[in-house]
Amino acid sequence: MIEIYSRHRPLALLAGVVLLQVLLLAFQVKRERGAHEVRLVRYWAVEVTTPAERAGSWMLSKVGGMWHGYVGLRETRAENEKLRSEVEKLQIRNRELESQALEAQRMTRLLDFRDAHKEAPMLPAQVIGASADATSHTLFINRGDRDQVKRDMPVVTPDGVVGKIVEVFPASAQVLLINDKDSGVGALFADTRTHGIVKGTGDPEPHMDYVANDDQVTVGAAIVTSGEDKIFPKDFPIGTVVSADPGNPFQVIRVKSAARLDRLEDVLVLMTKHEVNLNRAEAGAETTASGAGKTAAAQAAAAGVSGSNAPAGRAGNLPKSTPKTNRSDAPAATQARSPEQYLPAQPPRSQPAPAPSEPHR
Amino acid sequence: MSYMLNPGAQSEANVEVHKFYGGTVLLSGLFALVLQALLHKYGRWSELVDLPLLVTVYFGVSRRNPVSGLFLGAGIGILQDALSHDYPIGLYGIAKTIVGYLASSIGARIDTEHPVARFGLMFFFFHFHQALLVVTQRVLLNLPAQFFSVRLLLDSVVTAGVGVILFALLDRLRKSH
Numbered sequence: 001m002i003e004i005y006s007r008h009r010p011l012a013l014l015a016g017v018v019l020l021q022v023l024l025l026a027f028q029v030k031r032e033r034g035a036h037e038v039r040l041v042r043y044w045a046v047e048v049t050t051p052a053e054r055a056g057s058w059m060l061s062k063v064g065g066m067w068h069g070y071v072g073l074r075e076t077r078a079e080n081e082k083l084r085s086e087v088e089k090l091q092i093r094n095r096e097l098e099s100q101a102l103e104a105q106r107m108t109r110l111l112d113f114r115d116a117h118k119e120a121p122m123l124p125a126q127v128i129g130a131s132a133d134a135t136s137h138t139l140f141i142n143r144g145d146r147d148q149v150k151r152d153m154p155v156v157t158p159d160g161v162v163g164k165i166v167e168v169f170p171a172s173a174q175v176l177l178i179n180d181k182d183s184g185v186g187a188l189f190a191d192t193r194t195h196g197i198v199k200g201t202g203d204p205e206p207h208m209d210y211v212a213n214d215d216q217v218t219v220g221a222a223i224v225t226s227g228e229d230k231i232f233p234k235d236f237p238i239g240t241v242v243s244a245d246p247g248n249p250f251q252v253i254r255v256k257s258a259a260r261l262d263r264l265e266d267v268l269v270l271m272t273k274h275e276v277n278l279n280r281a282e283a284g285a286e287t288t289a290s291g292a293g294k295t296a297a298a299q300a301a302a303a304g305v306s307g308s309n310a311p312a313g314r315a316g317n318l319p320k321s322t323p324k325t326n327r328s329d330a331p332a333a334t335q336a337r338s339p340e341q342y343l344p345a346q347p348p349r350s351q352p353a354p355a356p357s358e359p360h361r
Numbered sequence: 362m363s364y365m366l367n368p369g370a371q372s373e374a375n376v377e378v379h380k381f382y383g384g385t386v387l388l389s390g391l392f393a394l395v396l397q398a399l400l401h402k403y404g405r406w407s408e409l410v411d412l413p414l415l416v417t418v419y420f421g422v423s424r425r426n427p428v429s430g431l432f433l434g435a436g437i438g439i440l441q442d443a444l445s446h447d448y449p450i451g452l453y454g455i456a457k458t459i460v461g462y463l464a465s466s467i468g469a470r471i472d473t474e475h476p477v478a479r480f481g482l483m484f485f486f487f488h489f490h491q492a493l494l495v496v497t498q499r500v501l502l503n504l505p506a507q508f509f510s511v512r513l514l515l516d517s518v519v520t521a522g523v524g525v526i527l528f529a530l531l532d533r534l535r536k537s538h
Contacts (some may be wrong), residue, residue: 022501024449049444
């Protein structure tokens with residue numbers, strides 16, 4: 001018997017083990033809740049495997065987390081590149097829109113200015129270029145002969161005087177800025193009504209010449225056009241005094257132009273050579289002061305117009321032609337469109353122009 | 362047939378018996394159970410592979426000792442039963458006990474080193490194991506169960522394919538001569 005068992009021990013063991021499990025099954029089946037009866041076996045099994053499962057689960061979650069992080073990082077990188085590209089496009093678009101908005105603001109200002117001064121026909125123009133010469137302060141606008149732009153027409157912005165037309169081409173025109181060394185504008189101080197000429201020196205800042213050393217000039221004082229050059233409307237802002245130093249024979253007054261001459265993009269061409277008063281409210285006050293406020297420079301400007309040796313005659317912005325019409329005979333500014341109507345007005349002169357070395361105060 | 366009744370007597374003489382480092386068998390069995398339980402968390406695709414069966418068969422055919430094979434199968438099966446809540450303990454235990462014994466017996470007779478042989482062996486043992494489960498369920502537990510289905514066929518192919526790879530990996534745990 002023992003020999004048989006030893007010979008067939010594996011088979012006997014198999015039968016024994018299977019029988020035990022069959023009995024175990026039978027035991028569990030007989031009791032409906034048999035699973036609970038062998039809870040100890042399950043408990044041990046779970047106790048044995050749970051720590052390993054916990055460790056494996058932790059490891060898998062870490063590996064999974066790393067993998068997801070890696071995949072996520074790759075996706076994030078791709079998404080980041082996509083978003084960056086989108087941001088760049090949007091930034092470009094935003095700049096375009098900002099530029100358009102700024103342009104619209106500028107144009108609105110220009111149009112508001114034009115609408116507020118309907119007595120003076122104005123032509124909006126865009127700056128399309130500047131001088132290639134560093135010492136020359138000129139620029140080109142996109143209006144020319146086709147738009148009936150003529151020489152010596154004033155160019156302004158709502159901020160102040162820019163310059164005048166010096167060359168006219170079919171579709172463009174060249175503007176001589178007031179800070180060009182060949183430029184000159186009849187000017188006066190807004191408060192004291194002391195006359196002078198704002199001339200360019202080639203520097204960014206023009207100077208106001210022909211103001212005697214005795215005249216009280218304060219830094220920040222406003223300078224406006226005198227209208228005596230027959231180009232620019234009267235009492236239109238030119239700039240403010242930056243510094244005033246005694247000189248020989250006149251003060252050296254540096255002027256900060258009211259118009260941003262270095263950042264011009266849109267300008268207005270005054271389409272008339274007739275005198276227009278853009279500041280009607282101040283006209284009355286100016287009238288009272290103008291009688292006594294004529295300076296030698298202003299009269300010199302007038303003399304320059306008439307071809308005398310007055311210093312204003314050298315000023316480039318001053319008209320070199322003799323006025324042909326009288327202001328009282330000039331047609332309405334709003335109607336002045338034909339070349340004939342662009343003729344400058346001749347204001348009445350009450351006194352002759354004195355020599356520039358003897359400014360009248 | 363006589364060999365089936367006393368395989369241990371001939372295996373040592375005719376066929377090479379592979380030895381493993383200490384604890385390898387237990388740890389591999391435990392690892393297979395844990396991994397099977399863990400993979401269940403990540404979807405039903407893990408049911409395509411029966412890792413405890415693979416470990417039982419591999420160590421059975423490698424060690425070629427029916428006694429250790431049947432006890433390994435019994436241990437792994439009972440633990441598998443214990444970790445599942447649906448069936449009473451002993452269902453997988455009986456099936457894997459017999460599979461472990463039979464794998465040890467067959468491993469002592471035929472070459473189980475070639476991948477094709479391993480694939481065929483696993484394919485056979487999968488369905489044999491399934492047949493034992495079905496018989497047990499039907500006879501002892503009076504539960505309905507299928508002997509064969511397309512899903513079982515797919516499971517057997519996948520399990521056999523994974524077995525070929527897993528066996529090659531487990532071969533590295535053998536003691537070198």
